[in-house]
Amino acid sequence: MSTDEQNCFTEEPVKENVEIIIKDAWLSNVQKRIEETKLVNWSTQSPTIFKVPRILKETNPNAYEPRFISLGPYHHSDTELLATDNLKWQYLKYFLRHFGINNLDYYHNLIKNMEYDLRRAYSEDLSMIPSNDFILMMLLDGCSVILKILGKYKSAATLWADVKIARDIFVLENQLPFFLLEALFDSASLDQPDSLSQNILGYINEHTGSDLELPSSHSGRIFYHILHLYHSCIIVPVDDPTPTQSSTSGLRRKLNKLLRFRKNQRKTQSEFTWIPSATLLEQAGIHFKRKKNAKSFLNITFKDGEIEIPQLQMDDHTNTILRNLIAYEQCSAEAPTYVTSYVHFMDCLIDTAEDVELLQQDDIIISGLGDSDEVATVFNELFKEVVIEVKEDYLADICEKISKHRNTSYNKWRAKLNHDYFNSPWALISLVGAIFLFILTAIQTIYTVLGYY
Template sequence: MGARLYKEFLSCEDHSRMQKATKDTISFHEYRKRTEKHLSEQEELQPDECWERSIKDTLRVLKDRPCNFAIYRVPSRLRKINEDVYNPRIVSIGPFHHGREDLLKMEEHKWRYMLSLLGRTRDQVKTLQEFTKGIIKLRDGVPGCYADDLNMNRNKLMDILLVDGCFILELFIRYSDANFRQNGGDETTNGAWMIPTIRHDLALLENQIPFSVLDLLFSILESSNGERFPYTLNQYVLLFFHSASLEQTVPMNPRAREARHVLEMLHIYYLPSSSKTDDLKEDHTWGFKHCATNLLKSGIEIEKATGCGGLLEIKFEKGVIQFPTLSIDETMETIFWNLVAFEQCRVGGTHHITSYLMLIKGLIASSKDIELLQKKKIIKISDRSRGEDVLTFFNSICREVVLKDFYFAKICEDVNHYTQSWWHFHRIKAHLGVPWCNCVVGR
């Protein structure tokens, strides 16, 4: 389109259809459907002008529609592998699963949590007004955070953002209280299965609201009290998922401020201090050539890392691979499934978590490898009887995954080269008739 025509449709005064599309969060397809219907009704009067106007209006709508995708629908190729790990079980967060029949029982509880959150302030009426005004300011940018059609009016969307945001904050604040956790929760979360189930739901890629909403509400909450809470919002998030994270406390990643929703906050938490990915070769093997038990036979030692390193801070030096401990439970598995889906969907990001899971998958060829990694305290399984389930988990989570970069390429290359040299060294010694017990590999 030429510059003259571009300026012409930007200055066009007929905004009726554009305004209708931007007042309601209708999909682009729905907007085009309405436009085409209107066009067919007007064709007999001025067919060419109506068609030209419909093109101009559509381009104008696209120009004004925000597009900053962060929350996605899980691709069908991943869903078909394990449907349950992507679906909320008890509570919907955000618009994608809102209104689902089996999740409606939690709606009243979410409103009660909002009431309780307001009760923490000095002036509930004033705080609620600030909440609603803040949500109104954010609403125009929210639809652009979702990579799928919402098809709901803006008032409904603002309801969801406000109520779900307040529910999450009140839940995090309550859970941070040791007495709350020790006493088994409250009337909403008192079942032994409730908190793990809610953790599952809050970690889902499709069950998110923009982090800017939580940040806004939390800031208003602090200012209305005139004092700070004992934790920052980021710390509340990590505290709630603490049982699903590392054994040791890891310092907050400075990139946490870039998180666009709770799941991305967890993603940033697990990232290494250096996010540089190694250069890949087309024929590069993504992983070790040997499983854990065979690595030991190849002269490699496997040890638990010491110190406060992140989950991906894996090191190899002088024949020893050091792994931070991975604690595996149902919540951690849910987080991993959804982090992989997040990395598969987003544009421009690296595949750190997918790389890690591919690496661990290569270590585990049988239950013997799991037993070895447990003995070495590399893997900590919540239920000892779930060893076979862990094997199935690692074998299935990497299916249908497209890996565009591999964070551990250099480590794998070094380890594979070391094992190859080790075997070559012993073959020469064997050929010369030197007993293996006299062989020493320098480290």
């Protein structure tokens, strides 16, 4: 047998052995990963504080991140926010000295006993954060929020931070579990007749210009975090909520939202009950009116050709709050998508600066953003990359009524007349001239006929 033939026979077993080793290594690694993976039962263990999905965050990254202070684990290591750590220590020292049990061991044990549930409240894996670091983070951040809500620690050195912190408290990724705040609040010796929920609501009303009330059943209600409390308060005053809203399976809704995000799919315009812009509706004889004494900006009504909309002050702060409320609705298995429906409705109404100016004339929109074009752009971008179940759209019935009213023969004729002849001064002048010429021609014809007889 030649040397080449011998080499050929010896190479085959070697190759097979290498393939077996590679396969065994692959099997071992995959098996190890499977064993290390923890199964999560969504029906009993659903997180409530979420990282905003990338596809949604890309529309306006800054709106979903804290700018001044980090609360919780998601932005704890952001270098731009580390400068406020000294402020957190000031809050902790003041809390322990004036209100809390001045015993760090007590608070270590308090938070340690709830650490497992605190970690489960977040949608991301926090196993890389050591236990003592996690406990300290929760203590510092929780005491800071309690003092800001109660307005207890104010000095010339911290007054400048109030507005900045107020903005960051509404960011979804910056939420703290409500039961942590309750535990710290209950441990404090406070001269406070109101509950933590009532104090937080007062803070929300102060910083959003609202007059919200807690849900009537709030005494037995579980709030997940401050943003959830705010969301719960704004959806309660809405008239005639969709009956199927509460009966929808939370797990099914969560799966639908997750799959839609993964596939980057959005509902097409035809799947919604579409309505024209505000200027086109006005031309069709549908008028707008500011709804006074509304408890929630979501409480939109339509009757006898008139749309009533509560006033909304649109600025950077409002833009941030709306975006984070929408993000919460998109991520939560339980939250009804009322804010998403509201933004879709306003997105339909506002196409151009003229639509914004019309709503400003009716005192429905107050702008703190600049010109009308900027306001229109903000509303148009709010609805980008969000998903909504048609059966959960609490404004679908109102949109349908508006469409039916607009599509009556008289209103369609009126809209066409307004659009074709009253939309510009030259078209109006031409129409008046044509009518005047017609009248003169008719008079001349009459006189000619009378002269003949």
